[in-house]
Amino acid sequence: MDLTIQERRKERVDRGIKVRTEGIYAISSLEEVTYLVFPRLVLIIGILLLPILMPSLYWKRVISIACIYSLLALGFDFLAHFVGLVSLGGAFFIGVGGYTAAILNKSFGLPIVLTIPLATVVGALICTLLLLPALPLRGVYFAIVTLMYPLALMRIIEALNILGGTDGILGVAGFPNRWVEQYLIIFILIFVLFGLRRFVNEDIGLVFRGVKDNDQAVRASGISITFYKALAVFIASGLGSLGGAYLSHIYMWSGISQFALDFSVIPIAATVIGGGGTLVGPLLGCFFLVPISEWLREFGTLRIVFYSLILMMFIMFRSEGFMVYAQRKYHQFERWVKV
Amino acid sequence: MGLLIYGIINSFSLALMAIGFTLVYGISRLPNFAHGALYVITGFGVWWFVHKLHLHYVVSIFLALVLMGLIGAGIYRFVLIRVRGMATSEIIATYALGLAILEFLRWRGFKGMTYTLPVFIEGSIHIGDVPVDFQRIIVIAIGVLVVSFMWLFTHFNKTGLALRGMAQDEHAAMMLGIDSDWMAIIAMAMGSILAGLSAIVLLPLGNIVVEAGYNVLILSIAVCIVGGLGSWVGAILAAFMIGFIQILTVQYIQSHFHMVVALLAIIITLIVRPSGLFGKQKELEERV
Numbered sequence: 043m044d045l046t047i048q049e050r051r052k053e054r055v056d057r058g059i060k061v062r063t064e065g066i067y068a069i070s071s072l073e074e075v076t077y078l079v080f081p082r083l084v085l086i087i088g089i090l091l092l093p094i095l096m097p098s099l100y101w102k103r104v105i106s107i108a109c110i111y112s113l114l115a116l117g118f119d120f121l122a123h124f125v126g127l128v129s130l131g132g133a134f135f136i137g138v139g140g141y142t143a144a145i146l147n148k149s150f151g152l153p154i155v156l157t158i159p160l161a162t163v164v165g166a167l168i169c170t171l172l173l174l175p176a177l178p179l180r181g182v183y184f185a186i187v188t189l190m191y192p193l194a195l196m197r198i199i200e201a202l203n204i205l206g207g208t209d210g211i212l213g214v215a216g217f218p219n220r221w222v223e224q225y226l227i228i229f230i231l232i233f234v235l236f237g238l239r240r241f242v243n244e245d246i247g248l249v250f251r252g253v254k255d256n257d258q259a260v261r262a263s264g265i266s267i268t269f270y271k272a273l274a275v276f277i278a279s280g281l282g283s284l285g286g287a288y289l290s291h292i293y294m295w296s297g298i299s300q301f302a303l304d305f306s307v308i309p310i311a312a313t314v315i316g317g318g319g320t321l322v323g324p325l326l327g328c329f330f331l332v333p334i335s336e337w338l339r340e341f342g343t344l345r346i347v348f349y350s351l352i353l354m355m356f357i358m359f360r361s362e363g364f365m366v367y368a369q370r371k372y373h374q375f376e377r378w379v380k381v
Numbered sequence: 382m383g384l385l386i387y388g389i390i391n392s393f394s395l396a397l398m399a400i401g402f403t404l405v406y407g408i409s410r411l412p413n414f415a416h417g418a419l420y421v422i423t424g425f426g427v428w429w430f431v432h433k434l435h436l437h438y439v440v441s442i443f444l445a446l447v448l449m450g451l452i453g454a455g456i457y458r459f460v461l462i463r464v465r466g467m468a469t470s471e472i473i474a475t476y477a478l479g480l481a482i483l484e485f486l487r488w489r490g491f492k493g494m495t496y497t498l499p500v501f502i503e504g505s506i507h508i509g510d511v512p513v514d515f516q517r518i519i520v521i522a523i524g525v526l527v528v529s530f531m532w533l534f535t536h537f538n539k540t541g542l543a544l545r546g547m548a549q550d551e552h553a554a555m556m557l558g559i560d561s562d563w564m565a566i567i568a569m570a571m572g573s574i575l576a577g578l579s580a581i582v583l584l585p586l587g588n589i590v591v592e593a594g595y596n597v598l599i600l601s602i603a604v605c606i607v608g609g610l611g612s613w614v615g616a617i618l619a620a621f622m623i624g625f626i627q628i629l630t631v632q633y634i635q636s637h638f639h640m641v642v643a644l645l646a647i648i649i650t651l652i653v654r655p656s657g658l659f660g661k662q663k664e665l666e667e668r669v
Contacts, residue, residue: 128469175652182412182468186602187651193599194644201637307480310473346484350477357474358463 051381054374081372085322086232092329093224101333102224106292108332109227110136110285115309115316115324116234117278123319124242125274126254128181131188133305135282136289137195137298139165143287144211144296154215158287165283170276177271189306196301210297214290227288231325234281239321250274303346308332311353317363326365383511384628390517392624393524394583396617398597399604400527401575403616404535405568406605410548411461412472413453413569415479416576417598421486423449423577424589428496438499446577453573454566461569462562483594496589498581516585523582527575532613544568596640603643607650609657618658622646 059074069075096102114132121127143161146152152160176187199205206212217223241247249270252260257267290296309324312331316323331349338345356363398420405413413419423445430441460478464470505514535541546554547564555561576597584593603623608615623646630638650657 122469130473176648179651179655182472183651183655185469185472186606187648190599190644190647194641194648197637197641197644201635201641303480307477311477314473342488343484344488347481347488350481350484354460354474354477354481357470357477358460361464361470 049381050378052376053379054370054376056374082236089228089232089329090225093228099220102220103292104333104336106224106227106288107336108329109231110289111305111308111312111332112231112325112328113234113281113285114305115312115328116238116321117281118309119313119318119321119324120238120242121274121278122313124247124254125250125271126181126257127177127271127274128185129188129275129278130185130306130310131191132282132309133192133301133303134188134195135165135169135279136286136305137192137301138168138279139283139286140290140296140300141205141211141286142168142283143290144214145205147214147291148211154217154291157215158284158291161287162280162284165286166276166280169279169283170272173275173279174272177268177275192301192306196298199298199301206297208298210295210299211290212295214294214296216294217291223292230284235321235325242321246270304335307346307353308335308349311349311356313363314353314356314361315363317365317367317369320363320365320369323363323365327363382508384632386508386511386513388625388628390513390520391628392621393521394579395600395604395624396528396620397520397524397579397582398576399601399616399620400531401572401579402598402601403605403608403613404531404544404575405572406610410610411457411565411569412468412475413456413461413572414472414476414598415456415482416572416601417594417596418479418482419449419452419573419576420580420597421483421589421591421594422452423580424498424584424593425486425496427498427581427584428589431498442581445581446574449573449577450570453569453571456573457562457566457569461565465565479594479598483591487591497587498585498589500585520582520586523578527578528613528617531575535613540564540567599640599647600643603647606657607646609659612657612659615657615659 057077059077093102093105096105114136117135118129118132121129139161142165143157146157146160146164147154172191173188176184179187200208217226242250249260249265252263252265253267253270253274260267260270286300289300308328308331312327313324314327315330316325316327318324331352335345335349338348401419402413402416405411405416426445426448427438427441430436430444431438434441436444456475456478460474461471464474500514500516503515505512506518507513533541535545543554543559543564544567546557546559547561551561579597600623604616604619607623608617608619623643626646627639627642630642
């Protein structure tokens with residue numbers, strides 16, 4: 043077709059199978075099953091193989107860290123794109139979870155099997171309770187409050203010299219086995235990813251999206267928006283606290299650097315790069331950004347410069363992100379038609 | 382007596398730091414989260430002009446201020462204009478820019494005792510029995526000047542009135558022939574020049590450090606939010622409140638709580654009364 047750019051436009055058509063399977067499962071032919079399962083399988087097998095492919099212990103550790111960032115980014119994406127609460131305080135969740143796990147382990151002598159789940163729930167409760175008064179706030183104001191929480195907590199711990207002060211809590215128990223440490227977080231991550239995808243497609247996901255799009259309408263239907271917002275914050279902060287608890291046990295240490303800016307900025311950058319609202323996107327974004335950030339570690343703070351600039355560029359020029367683009371290409375035909 | 386004098390000085394420092402941010406965010410609704418970075422750049426810029434290019438101090442200050450105006454306009458023209466209207470993207474983009482600038486400066490090794498600016502006039506006088514150096518008196522003088530100038534500008538000048546009009550109702554303002562992008566560029570340029578001015582006045586009191594960038598941003602947000610968006614009276618009162626509480630906590634509790642005061646002020650204000658002490662604009666939209 044040799045039409046000029048004025049005479050043609052691109053038409054996008056959903057693939058037949060995509061039209062049929064939004065919500066139901068097509069198992070009539072091998073081709074359709076492959077169409078549905080293939081991308082998921084690539085992702086799962088890819089993540090499972092990553093630690094084996096990594097050359098050194100150091101890079102295996104980086105994969106674990108990337109998983110922790112991914113949990114945080116999943117929480118951020120869930121809150122921002124399904125509930126409409128933009129939380130700039132990922133470090134707050136990580137820090138609370140990390141300290142809770144460290145305290146449970148050191149002061150109460152609980153084993154690691156108990157500290158991680160307990161820290162997840164207790165950390166999420168603490169975060170939710172602290173953020174509860176901020177829940178009625180909208181958009182920017184909620185973002186500013188969440189940005190301030192980790193900074194304030196960090197400085198309070200510094201000033202009061204509690205919880206080990208600037209040294210942090212040392213001597214937290216480590217994992218019994220390197221492979222357990224490596225694969226437990228990967229399985230948790232895969233479970234959380236697919237669990238959350240299911241969750242937001244249930245009825246409750248509809249309520250969440252209602253809260254995001256028009257909270258007054260949800261309220262008019264007799265549904266308490268504060269309850270659903272609190273529930274969403276509980277889930278997201280639980281994911282963050284889980285990551286924090288894991289981090290404390292990996293490094294056998296918990297300190298104020300867990301409230302550092304990295305934990306707030308990288309998940310946001312990963313979500314923007316990977317594609318907000320897809321849940322898979324932030325995960326891929328983390329697996330892209332965290333290794334680069336580690337690789338640039340020898341340049342010191344230059345890595346922060348690097349990923350802030352990436353973040354800015356993506357927000358300015360490609361705000362849809364990678365996964366939204368990829369999903370569109372996978373699910374739709376494109377063809378030129380004459381105008 | 383000492384508490385009172387240093388409280389006033391601290392309050393005016395806060396008001397100076399925050400006024401650029403208040404002008405941009407409070408009046409024109411453009412969150413410029415690179416404010417702290419601009420503050421620090423001005424410091425290093427003047428230092429560089431004086432020590433590397435061997436320019437006269439006054440010339441360097443003038444050059445740095447012009448440069449800040451250009452950078453501010455540039456941030457709007459090249460960054461903010463693309464995400465205009467999406468409040469969260471505006472914040473994330475400018476915050477990322479500020480973060481990049483500050484961490485770049487840190488990476489280049491701009492830290493430590495070497496980077497200081499000379500004070501304008503050496504010496505000090507005694508007020509009662511409290512010694513106050515001239516630089517701090519200049520802070521108060523310039524603070525009063527800038528605040529009154531900005532008040533007059535936004536109340537009696539056509540451009541200033543247009544800026545306020547944009548904040549109150551953008552569509553109505555555009556119908557009256559106010560060019561929204563052009564006004565935003567002016568607001569950003571002025572805000573950045575004010576950030577630079579506060580840096581030039583305040584930095585001779587200590588070293589130029591990268592951390593100051595983050596602190597200035599937090600303090601500016603605190604003043605702006607506690608005072609209420611779009612209210613000059615509120616911003617000045619908030620600067621005085623936070624300024625005096627800071628001095629009191631440093632005096633009676635511990636100096637580490639200096640920043641905690643500002644952070645808690647932001648959190649508490651947003652939770653209890655998100656439109657601030659004197660904010661009138663858009664009260665209904667801010668919370669459910």
